[in-house]
Amino acid sequence: MPIKRSYANLPTKIEKLDRLSKSLRGPEIYIKRDDQTGIELSGNKVRKLEYLMEEALGQGADALITCGAVQSNHCRATAALGAKLGIPVYLVLKENRKPEMMGNYLLDHLFGATIHRISESDYQHRREEILENLGNELKNKGKNPYIIPEGASNGLGCLGYSDVIQEIQKQEKSLGFSFDAVVVPTGSGSTLGGLILGKAMYDYPGEIIGFNIAADAETFQHRISLLLQEAITYLDSNSPDSDHPLFSPGNIRIIDGYVGEGYGKSRAVEWDFLEHIAASEGILLDPVYTGKALYGLTEEIKKGSFHGSQRILFIHTGGVFGLIPPSNLPR
Numbered sequence: 001m002p003i004k005r006s007y008a009n010l011p012t013k014i015e016k017l018d019r020l021s022k023s024l025r026g027p028e029i030y031i032k033r034d035d036q037t038g039i040e041l042s043g044n045k046v047r048k049l050e051y052l053m054e055e056a057l058g059q060g061a062d063a064l065i066t067c068g069a070v071q072s073n074h075c076r077a078t079a080a081l082g083a084k085l086g087i088p089v090y091l092v093l094k095e096n097r098k099p100e101m102m103g104n105y106l107l108d109h110l111f112g113a114t115i116h117r118i119s120e121s122d123y124q125h126r127r128e129e130i131l132e133n134l135g136n137e138l139k140n141k142g143k144n145p146y147i148i149p150e151g152a153s154n155g156l157g158c159l160g161y162s163d164v165i166q167e168i169q170k171q172e173k174s175l176g177f178s179f180d181a182v183v184v185p186t187g188s189g190s191t192l193g194g195l196i197l198g199k200a201m202y203d204y205p206g207e208i209i210g211f212n213i214a215a216d217a218e219t220f221q222h223r224i225s226l227l228l229q230e231a232i233t234y235l236d237s238n239s240p241d242s243d244h245p246l247f248s249p250g251n252i253r254i255i256d257g258y259v260g261e262g263y264g265k266s267r268a269v270e271w272d273f274l275e276h277i278a279a280s281e282g283i284l285l286d287p288v289y290t291g292k293a294l295y296g297l298t299e300e301i302k303k304g305s306f307h308g309s310q311r312i313l314f315i316h317t318g319g320v321f322g323l324i325p326p327s328n329l330p331r
């Protein structure tokens with residue numbers, strides 16, 4: 001089992017969403033504040049980076065390279081962590097046009113990251129090659145770069161979220177009850193994948209459910225199943241093996257139907273929900289991930305999909321800076 005660095009403020013708190021739960025007259029909804037893991041509000045990324053940085057620093061890395069959308073939370077989190085550790089960060093961002101200086105893109109600059117912008121088509125088809133080339137350029141200058149994949153979503157990234165299951169189990173003991181389901185947004189897959197891994201490793205009885213905020217459920221089921229196969233290669237022989245039933249795509253539960261207008265685009269109904277949660281619970285969701293996923297969860301509760309569940313735990317994965325670019329606003 002690989003060890004990790006310790007950057008996150010843990011355990012993150014669990015709070016009840018009182019007014020939302022009452023208004024839905026369904027299961028009680030709780031929220032786990034993984035938006036408050038630290039590293040300048042880096043949310044779910046911190047737990048993943050704890051594992052990747054152990055490998056990076058173990059290899060003597062003195063530069064980090066990663067990639068994502070222009071408003072990527074993961075890129076900003078890597079830039080923030082790099083700045084904290086004094087390691088230069090190189091970001092390959094998917095954006096043809098010169099972006100407006102706002103939100104995460106602005107923060108990438110504040111944290112001193114070096115930014116390379118590439119076209120959407122290059123990002124889709126030549127991303128790995130472009131990251132490798134950048135790595136080779138840095139090597140030629142005497143650096144030792146470490147490449148982090150999009151969203152820190154690889155086997156090591158999953159390990160960061162498998163730990164959360166143990167953390168929840170301890171919290172359940174002191175709360176005196178357990179959750180019937182743990183719910184998260186899924187974007188690049190390792191948060192949901194990690195929770196599923198944790199369920200398998202620690203025999204967690206609660207159901208693990210994702211809401212996809214891009215693409216479709218099937219795409220993620222396959223992607224996450226592959227991530228899980230990679231993740232178990234880091235575990236010892238007593239750990240779940242590759243044919244564990246929870247790892248097969250058909251058993252990975254993802255509720256589709258809440259992508260709305262597409263990745264990073266908000267509809268009025270989603271924005272209204274976000275405003276409602278901010279005003280009634282004092283909690284800021286982000287429009288790209290948590291806003292859509294919690295909206296999806298409440299709609300599914302209204303439809304009766306969670307009939308029989310007593311308590312649901314929603315993991316707030318962060319992303320608050322996504323509120324800043326007004327391009328997300330539907331009106």
Ligand SMILES: Cc1ncc(COP(=O)(O)O)c(C=O)c1O
Nearest residue numbers: 073187188189191289317318319
């Ligand atoms: C705020 C936020 N929540 C959720 C996710 C989804 O996590 P994952 O990429 O591990 O699926 C991301 C990143 O993609 C994110 O930035």
